[in-house]
Amino acid sequence: MGERTCPTRARAVSAAVALGVLAGCGPPAAGTDPAPPTDTKRSAPQAPPAGVRFDYQLGGASPLPDGAGLVVRDSTASPAPGVYNVCYVNGFQTQPAARGTWLAHHRDLVLDDAEGHPLADEEWPDELLLDTSTASGRARLTDVLGESVARCAKKGFEAVEIDNLDSFTRSRGALTPEDNFALAAALARTAHAAGLAIGQKNAAEFTARGKQAGFDFAVAEECAQYDECASYTRVYGARVLDVEYTDNLDTDFSRVCRAPDTPRSTILRDRALAPAGQHDHVYRRC
Numbered sequence: 001m002g003e004r005t006c007p008t009r010a011r012a013v014s015a016a017v018a019l020g021v022l023a024g025c026g027p028p029a030a031g032t033d034p035a036p037p038t039d040t041k042r043s044a045p046q047a048p049p050a051g052v053r054f055d056y057q058l059g060g061a062s063p064l065p066d067g068a069g070l071v072v073r074d075s076t077a078s079p080a081p082g083v084y085n086v087c088y089v090n091g092f093q094t095q096p097a098a099r100g101t102w103l104a105h106h107r108d109l110v111l112d113d114a115e116g117h118p119l120a121d122e123e124w125p126d127e128l129l130l131d132t133s134t135a136s137g138r139a140r141l142t143d144v145l146g147e148s149v150a151r152c153a154k155k156g157f158e159a160v161e162i163d164n165l166d167s168f169t170r171s172r173g174a175l176t177p178e179d180n181f182a183l184a185a186a187l188a189r190t191a192h193a194a195g196l197a198i199g200q201k202n203a204a205e206f207t208a209r210g211k212q213a214g215f216d217f218a219v220a221e222e223c224a225q226y227d228e229c230a231s232y233t234r235v236y237g238a239r240v241l242d243v244e245y246t247d248n249l250d251t252d253f254s255r256v257c258r259a260p261d262t263p264r265s266t267i268l269r270d271r272a273l274a275p276a277g278q279h280d281h282v283y284r285r286c
Contacts, residue, residue: 043195044195045158045159045191045192045195045196045197045198045216046158046197047159047197047216047217047239048070048084048086048158048159048197048199048216048217048239048241049069049070049084050237050238050239050264051238051264051265052069052070052084052265053065053067053068053069053070053265053285054068054069054070054071054072054241054265054267054285055068055070055071055072055267055283056071056072056241056243056267056269056273057071057072057073057074057077057273057275058072058073058074058088058273059272059273059274059275060077060273060274060275061073061077061078061080061275062275062276062277063276064080064083065276065283065285068083069083069084070083070084070085070086070241070265071083071084071085071086072085072086072087072088072161072219072241073085073086073087073088074087074088075087075088075089075148075151075152075160078155078156079155079156079157079158084158084159085156085157085158085159086157086158086159086160086161086199086219086241087152087155087157087159087160087161087196088160088161088163089145089148089149089152089160089161089162089163090127090162090163090164091145091162091163091164091165091183091184091187092129092130092132092162092163092164092165092166092167092180092183093121093124093127093128093129093130093163093164093167094110094127094128094130095127096126096127099126099127099128102128102130103118103128106140106144108131108137109130109131109137109140109141109144110128110129110130110131111128111129111130111131111133111171111174111175112131112174113172114172119171119172119174121167121170122170127164129167129170129171129175130167131174131175132167132168132175132179132180132182132183133174133175133176133179135182138179138182138183138186139186141183142183142186142187142190145187145190146187146190149187149190149191149194149196150194152194152196153194153195153196157196158196158197159191159196159197159198159199159216159217160191160196160197160198160199161198161199161201161219162184162187162198162199162200162201163201163202164201165180165181165184165200165201165202165203165206165210166180166202166203166206167180168180177206177209181206181209181210181213184200184210184213184214184215185213185214188213188214188215189214192214197216197217198214198215198216199215199216199217199218199219199241200215200217200218200219200236201218201219201221202219202220202221204220204223204226204228204231204232205231207231207232207234207235207236208235210235211235211236215236216239217236217239217240217241218232218235218236218239218240218241219240219241219243220232220240220241220242220243220263221242221243221244221245222242222243222244222245222248222249223240223242223263224242224244224249224256224259224261224262224266225244225245225248225249225250229242229259229261229262229263230261232263233261233263238263238264238265240263240265241263241265242262242263242265242266242267243266243267243268243269244256244266244267244268244269245268245269245270245271246268246269246270246271246282247270247271248271249268253268253284256268256286257286262286264286265286266285266286267283267284267285267286268282268283268284268285269282269283270282
């Protein structure tokens with residue numbers, strides 16, 4: 001299907017970028033895209049287990065459901081012992097807690113609208129789009145975001161999930177897919193150099209390009225609801241983690257699980273991704 005911005009996607013409210021925005025180094029020469037850092041090298045990255053049972057805990061860490069072998073948590077959280085851990089990093093937009101830090105210290109890396117004001121995501125107005133339009137800007141963004149990636153590796157995560165790859169669809173024509181995939185490729189090299197696998201988040205129309213950029217697996221939101229699951233599984237096979245949401249699913253979840261295109265690793269969660277034990281917490285899996 002054509003380019004689509006899903007207005008109902010879930011988002012972690014992370015301070016991860018805010019913790020590292022002052023740690024960036026100078027960019028490489030103009031006209032080149034960045035090489036990965038060399039001081040975070042560790043063991044070779046391992047992709048998530050195919051068809052693994054998992055939980056998506058961006059709303060707060062909690063004990064894992066029985067049988068889960070993988071969990072996705074925010075980069076400010078700690079990994080869970082004994083399972084495969086994926087670390088959430090917002091790679092193409094700022095997080096609400098980091099907005100002021102970006103504007104204070106990296107104002108030129110925040111995309112402007114036609115009037116020269118910071119351009120926000122209309123559905124998530126506390127998030128500002130990052131400017132991926134130049135090689136020098138992508139180099140500096142890789143330095144800044146690389147600090148979050150390095151922290152994920154240091155904490156013991158096995159992989160990172162990079163959100164908002166499709167920010168170009170919200171850029172009012174200022175950014176292109178090529179801009180974002182150039183940064184994605186740099187972040188993939190950075191993650192791999194740190195020993196982490198890296199997951200493509202959403203952007204079902206661009207899974208083949210995502211694989212070429214270096215993504216090892218995919219995290220989809222509502223691919224069953226939007227009839228996009230086959231776009232992911234054609235490229236990433238059984239290494240697709242799909243999260244459907246209770247407030248936007250127009251069929252019974254059991255029917256989703258029986259559909260032939262539904263990834264083996266599919267769960268149903270509440271929109272807030274509330275931790276287990278809270279009254280609005282929902283978790284079901286195929």
